[in-house]
Amino acid sequence: MLKVIAILAVGGAVMFFNLGGWDLWNPDEPRYAEVAREMLIRGEYLVPHLNGEVYFDKPPLFFAVIALLSKLTGEMTALSARLPSAIFGVLTLLLVFALGGRLKGPSTGLLSALILCTSFQFFWLSRRANIDATLTFFTTLSIFAFFVGGHSERNRWAPYLLGYLSMALGFLVKLQPAVIVPFLAIVPYFLWKRGKEFVLDWAHLPGFMAFSGILLGWALLTLESQGLPYLRGLLWERTAATFFHSPGHDRPVYYYLYNFPVQFMPWGIFLPSAVLFCIRRDRETLFPFLWFSLVFAFFSLSEAKRGLYLLPLYPAAALMTGWLWSETAIDERLLRIPLHFSAVSFLILGIAAPFGGLYAGKLWEGAPEAGMLAGFPLILSGLLLFLSMRKGNKALGFWTIVLVTSWLYILCCWKVLPALNPYKSYRFLCQKVLQVLQEGDHLVVYRRQGSEINFYTGIVPILRVYDPERLKVLLSTRRVVCVLRQRDLERLQQEGVKVRVVAVQKVGGKSLAVITNKEVGRADTPSGPEEDQQEDKRRGPPGMGEDP
Incomplete structure (x- = not known):
């Protein structure tokens, strides 16, 4: 009990202290919070929307959790948007404690949980409105449940059922990784230890049926609501296909070899020793090593690489490092x-x-x-x-x-x-937008995805423009307030386009400007929804045009 209290004390302080003490920041946070905000407004929890359009990048569960917590707290804030990550982060610490206890003993579980809690990337993502801490909870719960079931003599169906249910919920959080990570962590280990007996165990059947039923039901409801193009875009084009081709996050195959130890600090310096320890020790220490190494290799083969993609490996790295500390003398x-x-x-x-x-x-x-x-x-x-x-x-x-x-x-x-x-934060820039924006004006973002503008102005939809000629037409025919980069503003001015600069501000390393054509002479031509829809078609599918 004292060990659990220690984990909750350290984890609670690290994950929850001043959780809402600053605004939602790019990348990701304002976009995910905006998707959740639009869920609340629309009352549509099956298919996520962004800027009033279907959002293809992620399934609905994470956004629905943010929306629910925001509804309970009374409003959508930085705190309510980050609460799911912090809650699931602390729950993951308890899972690692339990799994470490199963592997070796409570002391190993305690050390592993505290190592995970104080590793930089886990701390950081457990305090952000990002999907990955929530995904990591569900992958870790699945692995824990299958590990317990695989070592049980009776009633194996119960932990297996929990494992499959957790995989299904994880799939509704971030799709394929929720299945790939537990599969790579569990199946090779038990094939090596027990042969095909684990895979052919009939105790898997209730859980597999529940897993299939949940995902099939979700797919059918989504298919009825949005049709096949949405499912194809969600399950392949915007997600799985990035394994083979990802212009935005393409990095060399060795990227994680130097990225992961740095983001696992201060424990990354112990990681080589932990790997050697697990290889040399005994059969049981190979479990966290296989979990870590196989998933690490899989994500290294993907063209799309970001440090946060490896968060489901952090429990394995923490278990290896915790086991090292538990079993190794300080003079070794x-x-x-x-x-x-x-x-x-x-x-x-x-x-x-x-x-x-x-x-x-x-x-x-x-x-x-x-x-x-x-x-x-x-x-x-x-x-x-x-x-x-x-x-x-x-x-x-x-x-x-x-x-x-x-x-x-x-x-x-x-x-x-x-x-x-x-x-x-974009909040201060958006305050300047709202100061100049009047009824009948068109809010435009130029060459930007713009979800942070949605979130901090509360305006949906915003017209996204990527073609410079289209922007010039808008500035000459409509009352426009536009957010764009300062360098794009300078190009407009060099081409003789007359605008009034409302503000220039640096946000997150980008110099942005708020401009308007009001009070500089232009024709007021009302626009119809057809024109806005045509512009949306010109710019491509929702979610395209993310900030570089």
Whole structure:
């Protein structure tokens, strides 16, 4: 019980502290929140919509959960949009604790859960309105259920049923990965351990029927509502096909070899030792290793690569690393070498942090204080790590890393991220849009997907324009307020197009402008819905034209 309390205490602090303390930021957060907001407005929970159009990129469940929580809290906010990720993040910690307990014992489960909680990418995505923390909960629950069922002598159908139900719900969150990850984690392991007996077990039948029934029912309802083109776009063109071709996120096959250890920090430095430990140890340690390595290899073969795609591997990496800490003496090389690197890194970062804060004070007045609040704990932690190695106190070393990392995350959520909000949020730009927008005006976004404009203005639909000639026609025939990049504004001005610049603002590294043709002379020609629909057809399917 004390171990569960420790996990909930650390996990609750890291995942929930100041969760709504800054706005929803690109990429993804405003778009997903807007899809959920439009669900609430339309009362349509089967087929997601964005900007009033069918949204092909993701199935409905994650957005429906955000919509439900927002309805319960009274409004759609950054807090309500992020709550599902935080809740499912903490639940995943408990699953890892339970799975670690099954594999080795409660101590291994505790260490693994705390490692997962304090790994950077898991912390970050469990505090964002992103799909991946929710997906990771369902894939981990499926793996846990199948692992328990595969080791049970009787009533195996019950955990198998839970595993299949979790896969079905995960599929309604993010489609194919919800099936691929548990399959690669479980089937090869049990084929190696028990042969085809696991696959041919009749105890799978109730769960498989439930899984098939849920997905078939969803597919039939969706087919009746939207037709075959929607399902084809959702299940293949906008999702599975990106495995083979993805212009937006195409990266080399070795991308994750350097990306994953960095995003698994501060534990990434222990990952090579954890892999060696699992290979050398015994048959049971191969389970998290196979889970990790097979899924890692699969996603490495995909052309589309983003660090967040690997989040379902983080429980496996945490279990491997937790097992390493649980079973390895502090004076053994597998633990001593990465621990030395960690101690030196903490000392260097601790010394550098106050100086970095002083330098950043030119941009943010709170930076010196934040630098001191980060620097001194890091220096103390580095010294404690050296002391733990000198005294042979492994617990001191482990808890030092957990607590200082948790403190840095809390400090980040308390001081740093709210200070970055004016530079990252579209809310302030959208306030300027609303100040100039009047009834009868047309709100246009040029060469942008624009979901953040939908969310922060509350306006649906917004006219998306990608053709410069079309934009010129709009500016000459309608009353327009337009959001575009500053470089596109400069091109318009060079071509002699007369507009009034309402605001120029940098948001997330992009220089954006709000312009209008009002008060600069233009013909007021009312537009009809037919023209707007034609423009939507010109720009391509919904979701296209994401910001680079």
